[in-house]
Amino acid sequence: MKFQNINTFLLVLAIISVTGLIFLGYTSTSVGYKDKRFCLNLTKEHQENSKLQLPQGISYKQPSVVGPDGKVIATTPWLSPIVWEGTFDPFLIDTIYKQQNITIATTVFALGKYTQFLKDFLESAEQNYFIGFRVHYYVFTDQPEQVPEVKLGEERQLTVLKVPSSNRWQEITLRRMEKLEKLIESRLVSEADYIFSLDVDTKFYGRWGSESLGRLVGVIHPGYYQTPREQFPYERRPESQAFIPHAEGDYYYGGAVIGGLVKDVHEAAKTCREQLDIDAAKSIEAAWQEESHLNKYFLYNKPSKVLSPEYLWQDFKPHTNEVKIIRFSQVIKNYAAVRPNP
Numbered sequence: 001m002k003f004q005n006i007n008t009f010l011l012v013l014a015i016i017s018v019t020g021l022i023f024l025g026y027t028s029t030s031v032g033y034k035d036k037r038f039c040l041n042l043t044k045e046h047q048e049n050s051k052l053q054l055p056q057g058i059s060y061k062q063p064s065v066v067g068p069d070g071k072v073i074a075t076t077p078w079l080s081p082i083v084w085e086g087t088f089d090p091f092l093i094d095t096i097y098k099q100q101n102i103t104i105a106t107t108v109f110a111l112g113k114y115t116q117f118l119k120d121f122l123e124s125a126e127q128n129y130f131i132g133f134r135v136h137y138y139v140f141t142d143q144p145e146q147v148p149e150v151k152l153g154e155e156r157q158l159t160v161l162k163v164p165s166s167n168r169w170q171e172i173t174l175r176r177m178e179k180l181e182k183l184i185e186s187r188l189v190s191e192a193d194y195i196f197s198l199d200v201d202t203k204f205y206g207r208w209g210s211e212s213l214g215r216l217v218g219v220i221h222p223g224y225y226q227t228p229r230e231q232f233p234y235e236r237r238p239e240s241q242a243f244i245p246h247a248e249g250d251y252y253y254g255g256a257v258i259g260g261l262v263k264d265v266h267e268a269a270k271t272c273r274e275q276l277d278i279d280a281a282k283s284i285e286a287a288w289q290e291e292s293h294l295n296k297y298f299l300y301n302k303p304s305k306v307l308s309p310e311y312l313w314q315d316f317k318p319h320t321n322e323v324k325i326i327r328f329s330q331v332i333k334n335y336a337a338v339r340p341n342p
């Protein structure tokens with residue numbers, strides 16, 4: 001009887017313990033599950049907002065820009081959009097971005113004879129570039145008196161910033177990174193949300209709007225979108241900080257366009273400037289100056305949005321089937337006549 005009582009007691013105790021353990025197990029797994037979901041949410045958000053970094057030396061297939069069927073490809077293999085006509089609704093996307101009340105800073109450099117390109121650049125931008133948005137142009141020049149009077153639309157303004165002249169075009173173009181870095185630090189952190197830095201020897205021929213906005217934005221150079229990457233004009237000397245081995249590369253990005261959130265463009269410009277400085281200290285100048293360093297940066301820090309060659313064409317280049325609309329294009333220039341040196 002006594003034993004029986006003890007047995008019953010032990011049995012009840014055992015049942016209570018097992019139930020308790022099951023309950024604990026259940027609650028802890030459910031807590032664990034919730035935690036995991038929480039982590040999952042965090043990770044997703046984190047991924048969307050954070051850098052898309054790739055370690056060096058990873059091998060993978062070169063992504064295509066145009067498929068074997070001749071159709072354009074609208075995503076990168078790391079799932080960033082490649083912006084082509086037909087992949088977005090201009091009205092819808094502008095309406096969404098207009099809610100955000102954003103300012104788009106746009107830097108452009110016009111030194112020496114390149115001031116002659118400002119008029120067409122600005123006038124065509126006023127017809128096509130971020131129409132209906134707050135745009136602030138920052139014109140860097142060595143001759144402020146040469147900046148033309150262009151009638152700007154509502155909520156659009158222009159600031160002229162004087163910089164020293166240079167007698168080497170290579171120096172002018174590569175120094176843009178440092179100027180961009182410093183302008184962001186001194187002003188743009190508080191004056192803008194997004195920034196684009198654009199070549200001035202260009203014209204807008206079609207809409208360039210909020211579809212181009214993203215955390216970090218690059219443009220596919222019109223001259224190389226069907227070129228095997230081993231033939232890209234990347235910097236190939238290992239001594240340069242811009243060096244990219246033949247087996248690596250996604251796209252050949254044009255130096256004429258760099259854009260994105262102020263913070264992310266700052267990081268890109270600062271890194272390129274630092275790499276340019278290291279090269280300069282060793283008396284090395286990359287094959288295509290800051291464009292080479294930008295290509296290296298974009299290879300290991302993937303853009304979150306890639307603009308198709310619609311956003312960077314060349315006037316002398318014949319139209320092709322895949323490019324349905326030319327939005328921004330390099331004008332034909334007589335290099336010997338406009339550059340300070342060969």
Ligand SMILES: CC(=O)N[C@H]1[C@@H](OP(=O)(O)OP(=O)(O)OC[C@H]2O[C@@H](n3ccc(=O)[nH]c3=O)[C@H](O)[C@@H]2O)O[C@H](CO)[C@H](O)[C@@H]1O
Nearest residue numbers: 109110111112114169173199200201254255256288289291
């Ligand atoms: C289409 C494209 O991707 N172009 C790139 C390409 O050649 P580009 O032939 O387009 O270079 P470029 O002569 O247009 O120079 C780039 C920019 O620097 C400025 N500038 C240049 C010279 C001068 O005397 N005054 C002046 O203001 C101006 O803003 C010009 O748009 O390679 C350059 C670096 O080598 C830049 O990366 C360019 O962006």
Ligand SMILES: [Mn+2]
Nearest residue numbers: 199201256330
């Ligand atoms: Mn140019």
